[in-house]
Structure formats: C-alpha cells, structure tokens
Amino acid sequence: MIWSFIGASTLLTLAPGPDNLFVLVQSATRGSSYGLRIVIGLCIGILLHTSVVCLGIGSLIANSSIALHIMKYTGAGYLLYLAWMAGTSTNGISLGKVEESKRFPSAIWIGIVMNALNPKVLLFFMAFLPQFVDSQTTTYRLDLFILGMIFMLQAAIIMGGIALASASLKPIMLHPRFHQVSQVVQITVFVGLALYIILP
DSSP states (O other), X not given: OHHHHHHHHHHHHHXXXXXXXXXXXXXXXXXXXXXXXXXXXXXXXXXXXXXXXXXXXXXXXXXXXXXXXXXXXXXXXXXXXXXXXXXXXXXXXXXXXXXXXXXXXXXXXXHHHHHHTOHHHHHHHXXXXXXXXXXXXXTHHHHHHHHHHHHHHHHHHHHHHHHHHHGGGHHHHTSGGGHHHHHHHHHXXXXXXXXXXXXX
C-alpha cells in the first residue's frame, strides 16, 4: 500500500501543474535559491493541509461555502497583488536581483500562501489521502499524517530538482532583451494561478 501511495504521489507531482510551472518560472528568472525557498513554502502549505485533514477540520471547511470562498478569493487576490508587484517593480522581480527588492514578499511566504489558500489543494488531500488508509484502525489520523509527510517529502525532492534545473536558464533571462519578457511571463503566471484558484 505504501509503495502504491508513493508511486501515485510521484506521478501526480511530476504531472505538469501550476506549482511546477511556478517553481520553474521563478527559478529561471530569479535563481535556484529563490526557487528552493518557493518549494519550502509550498511544502509548508502541504503540511498545513495535511494537518487540517488529520484534525477533521478539512471536512468543516469543505462543507462551508463561505470558508471555501474566503480561501479562494483571498488566495487569488494575493496572487493578483503579486502580479501587480511584478508589473510595477523595476528590478526586484526582474533579472534575478532578488536581494535588492524590499517591497516584494519573501519566497517562502509566497509559497505558503499560494498553497495554503488554494481550496483545490485541500479538497485533493481530503480525497487522496484516505484512499490509502484503513479508516477502521485506531491510528487512522496518524496514518493520514504520515502519508501527508511522505507526499511532502517526494514533492520537495521533485520540485527542488525542477528549481535547480530551471536555474540554468537564468543566464538567458539576465540578457537585457529578456527583461520585459521575464516580467510578462511572471505576470502571466501569477494571473493564471489566480484564475486557476477562482475557476471551478
């Protein structure tokens, strides 16, 4: 059962998705260290979702349209704010000059918010994790948590690899001609992620 879970989790993480795209773009434009911090934030988000599911809070949120809408629109609003920041920043989010930006939020915080405030991730964990656990066992909640941590570990490895590999594109992005292109790409990714959260 555990190997089936690891295999399914790995395939799901490898599949093209918003998290992988986000890590790829941020690593390519701002460097591997920034991309790896994004991954840390995303993994913290996985930890939060796992904890919510294990504590039984997930079902309460899933059954509350108000709670789901708050999560959805807060997360989308934050991503649109980041898109605006990317469009108005002159150097902080472009050409890899991460250290010079004082206005743009930290990479870890961005990763946490975009994952933790995405109700689709919560609903996924609520549907996915219980399939690999016997609900009749006395260690049901602990087993769920362990599976969540295994999912987080394999996601960290895969997305970390994407961050390191994508960073090799940074020298290309540093070329002056790619300045506007990189901004447009990042704005598009932020807006696309916001729409992904909002749309059914």
